[in-house]
Amino acid sequence: MPPLLEAKELSKHYGSTIALDSVDFQVVEGITGLLGPNGAGKSTAIKLFLGLLRPTSGSAELMGQRPYESVESRARLGYMPEHDCLPPAVAASEFLTHMAQVSGLPPAQARTRAADTLRHVGLDEERYRPIGEYSTGMKQRAKLAQALVHDPVLVLLDEPTSGLDPGGREEMLELIRRTGSEFGISILLSSHLMGDVESICDRIIVLDAGLVTEQGEVSSFTGETETIYIDVDERRDELVAALIDRGIEATTDGFSVVVQKASDEQYDLIRDAVVDAQARLRRMAPRRHGLADIFRSNAE
Amino acid sequence: MTEAQGEVFDLGYRRYEGPREGRMRARKALWVNGVRTALGIGRPLGAKVIPAFLFIAVMIPAVIVSMVATQPNVDVIRHDGYYQIVSMILILFSAIIAPELLCPDRRDGVISLYLVRPMTTTDYVAARWMAFLTVTLGIVLAGQIVLFVGLVLAATEPLEYMKDNWLDVPRFMLAGLVVAAFTTAIPLAVSAFTTRRAYATSIIMGLFIISLPVAGILSLCGEDETVAVQGGKETVVTQKCEPATGDAAKWYALLAVGQVPSFVNDLIFPGQTDEGIFKEFSLVVAELPDAVPIGWYLILTIGPGLALLWRYRRISV
Amino acid sequence: MATVLRLTLSQLGGRWRLALILLLAALPIGLAALVSATLSEAESSNEEFVNTLLDTLLIAGILPIVMMVLATASFGNEVEDKTLSYLVLRPLRRSLIALPKLLAPIIVGGPVLVVSGVVATLLGGSSLGVVIVVLHGDGQAALAVGTAVLAGVVAYAAVFTWAGLMTTRALAFGLMYVFIWEGLITTFLGGVRYLSIRAYTLAILHGMDKTSFGSLEDRVIEFPAAVGGAIIVTVVFFLLTVRRLRRMDVP
Numbered sequence: 001m002p003p004l005l006e007a008k009e010l011s012k013h014y015g016s017t018i019a020l021d022s023v024d025f026q027v028v029e030g031i032t033g034l035l036g037p038n039g040a041g042k043s044t045a046i047k048l049f050l051g052l053l054r055p056t057s058g059s060a061e062l063m064g065q066r067p068y069e070s071v072e073s074r075a076r077l078g079y080m081p082e083h084d085c086l087p088p089a090v091a092a093s094e095f096l097t098h099m100a101q102v103s104g105l106p107p108a109q110a111r112t113r114a115a116d117t118l119r120h121v122g123l124d125e126e127r128y129r130p131i132g133e134y135s136t137g138m139k140q141r142a143k144l145a146q147a148l149v150h151d152p153v154l155v156l157l158d159e160p161t162s163g164l165d166p167g168g169r170e171e172m173l174e175l176i177r178r179t180g181s182e183f184g185i186s187i188l189l190s191s192h193l194m195g196d197v198e199s200i201c202d203r204i205i206v207l208d209a210g211l212v213t214e215q216g217e218v219s220s221f222t223g224e225t226e227t228i229y230i231d232v233d234e235r236r237d238e239l240v241a242a243l244i245d246r247g248i249e250a251t252t253d254g255f256s257v258v259v260q261k262a263s264d265e266q267y268d269l270i271r272d273a274v275v276d277a278q279a280r281l282r283r284m285a286p287r288r289h290g291l292a293d294i295f296r297s298n299a300e
Numbered sequence: 301m302t303e304a305q306g307e308v309f310d311l312g313y314r315r316y317e318g319p320r321e322g323r324m325r326a327r328k329a330l331w332v333n334g335v336r337t338a339l340g341i342g343r344p345l346g347a348k349v350i351p352a353f354l355f356i357a358v359m360i361p362a363v364i365v366s367m368v369a370t371q372p373n374v375d376v377i378r379h380d381g382y383y384q385i386v387s388m389i390l391i392l393f394s395a396i397i398a399p400e401l402l403c404p405d406r407r408d409g410v411i412s413l414y415l416v417r418p419m420t421t422t423d424y425v426a427a428r429w430m431a432f433l434t435v436t437l438g439i440v441l442a443g444q445i446v447l448f449v450g451l452v453l454a455a456t457e458p459l460e461y462m463k464d465n466w467l468d469v470p471r472f473m474l475a476g477l478v479v480a481a482f483t484t485a486i487p488l489a490v491s492a493f494t495t496r497r498a499y500a501t502s503i504i505m506g507l508f509i510i511s512l513p514v515a516g517i518l519s520l521c522g523e524d525e526t527v528a529v530q531g532g533k534e535t536v537v538t539q540k541c542e543p544a545t546g547d548a549a550k551w552y553a554l555l556a557v558g559q560v561p562s563f564v565n566d567l568i569f570p571g572q573t574d575e576g577i578f579k580e581f582s583l584v585v586a587e588l589p590d591a592v593p594i595g596w597y598l599i600l601t602i603g604p605g606l607a608l609l610w611r612y613r614r615i616s617v
Numbered sequence: 618m619a620t621v622l623r624l625t626l627s628q629l630g631g632r633w634r635l636a637l638i639l640l641l642a643a644l645p646i647g648l649a650a651l652v653s654a655t656l657s658e659a660e661s662s663n664e665e666f667v668n669t670l671l672d673t674l675l676i677a678g679i680l681p682i683v684m685m686v687l688a689t690a691s692f693g694n695e696v697e698d699k700t701l702s703y704l705v706l707r708p709l710r711r712s713l714i715a716l717p718k719l720l721a722p723i724i725v726g727g728p729v730l731v732v733s734g735v736v737a738t739l740l741g742g743s744s745l746g747v748v749i750v751v752l753h754g755d756g757q758a759a760l761a762v763g764t765a766v767l768a769g770v771v772a773y774a775a776v777f778t779w780a781g782l783m784t785t786r787a788l789a790f791g792l793m794y795v796f797i798w799e800g801l802i803t804t805f806l807g808g809v810r811y812l813s814i815r816a817y818t819l820a821i822l823h824g825m826d827k828t829s830f831g832s833l834e835d836r837v838i839e840f841p842a843a844v845g846g847a848i849i850v851t852v853v854f855f856l857l858t859v860r861r862l863r864r865m866d867v868p
Binding site: 072088089101 | 313314315316318319320321322323325326328329330333342343344347404405408409410412413414415416417418419420616
Binding site for chain 2: 637641644648651669670673674678679682685686689690693784786787788789790792793796797800801
């Protein structure tokens, strides 16, 4: 079985501007994040896979086919653009029913799917209201709903959290995570926000200035890099000494004692060290390394 | 112990296992959606007012004629002259409604959702074209049918009238198609070049409205009676009038873009029509070989159709 | 007020829009030149010229279309972009917002249309060119055309500026008013002429130069009624615009 999406030496030039420069990557089942700053070529890559653009050279394949040549290959594909794409005068249920039919579903099934999908994205109550009256968060959910209404195998989401406030962003990410894990729909999601990708993606592809700079499992970047922060009321220096006695590298960071790259068995040793040092433990918390830390350390 | 009655509804996500009908379904859905948009169905009240009003305006001549046809010795409009009577309102309808089918899709960005679905740009354009053709054809035929029923009922011998005039029915069907295709082609092509409905409407109206008097000045002349000054005395001279462009006038009459389907209409109905506000153009154009108005009509219908396709092939979303 | 006027003028004076307006306005002049060049004096029919070129083309066609496009866009851009509240929230009297919005389409469209009508009249009135016509005293006809067109410009501007503020579909309603009400219904019901800007324009034209435009005799209302009508329409629709600005909800 071919990968869902495959870029082979894919290039796209706009005049003298190079949006993508001979990139190679694959997207397989699960949630994949396409990460990069604005102008890195994320939207261009997505549009190439959708068949909205044609590559300058190389190929962008969708389940083994070229999307701009094969109309049928797009039947199980969903797309949520970054820009506005909803007609303001029409009610969401009517619009989704229509879009499901345009994807090939017969009218009766289209209506059922529209209602189901709107319930999944949490727009059950508002589905008969014109979309123009929706808030930004509701519009964003309606945009996601139209991408899911025909039950695609794969959806491409272009900056799905853009324009949302922190609360709305969390809700949207949770919805995307559920779509991927519970509904079993594979997702390629582009974002310029590290946090989005980190919290929900299985794999990431990092684009910068038209080139793939990193790719792989999110866990391979963030795994085994746990840092433990230990806060004690007093006897901090004694605690550090006790930890070093036990062969644990410990440093201080402000009021906290920091243990880098802690493994499971070290938790017991840390507990013993706290007892030995007679330190009054106030807080002990692990913190996984974020992607941001990794890229910052790579850059240094 | 009784067994619990009822079912547990699983509200979790369900995969869709039903039929997927591909491009044919997509085309059909776009066509239906286009017809509904044009008529304002499923939209707020404001969107229904304009199509309803224009529809009534197109029907009025047919209804009035049907009513006065019962009066003896009243010269009524017949099927051959009907399209010319309603042509201005039809053009107004097309100029206002046609942009509705194309402009908002591009302005609101819906077009990018369509183009990633299992259909092509050509499918989209063709479906919208057919949708608007359906609406305009429906309107012009509705008027003709009301007129036909009215004339049959008003006739002293209804059956006799039908026997003598049944040929009018296929004729007005064909002529209706000619008119509807024309009022679909140019307005939709103009709408493809702007996202603002207001601009599209003004350009279409400008083209149709302004071309009429321009063609009139170039190809027609006024009264046959002219006041000529001869030796200080004013005398009324009746002379063969001479349009500004002389012998070429019959060609300049073709510039009356809005009347081009009427020229074809005149060829479909035998005998010269003498009804209608723009009959002078028809009389002048009748001097040309039949192939000229037909060819001009085809150019003005197929040309904009191709321009529309060309434009959408190059669209970037 | 000067700022609002300047902004509106720059919105209305887009390159494409100006080019189209100039093209439309050049049409009557070009046709008048053509007609006067091809026809000898004896053949030229004054009546035909007045009916077709001035009435059908300029007064019933180009004048309302140009003014509709300009005046509905006067508030139209703010309504479309939802930026009207910024304008309304400025510490200005509402009438000082409405006035520049009314003046802008008049400033852009007025001179072009008046010049178009006057030059076309001068050319069309004779086969021998502008200078001789003026010497022959046809300046009266040109003055009548200029005044009548200007009256039409101002009245249409007032109505369509108001319509552009009321609805986003102002152009559609405007077209229906111009072509169905003024164009069609007037031919059946004469009384409608008292409520038609086109009829005011024609009546002013006729009233100011009865010798040149005598052929309009059967179709015009009384001169004072036309002048009064044009003034009333302008004032009433301007006040309606101010009222709407006062009463609207600021989102």
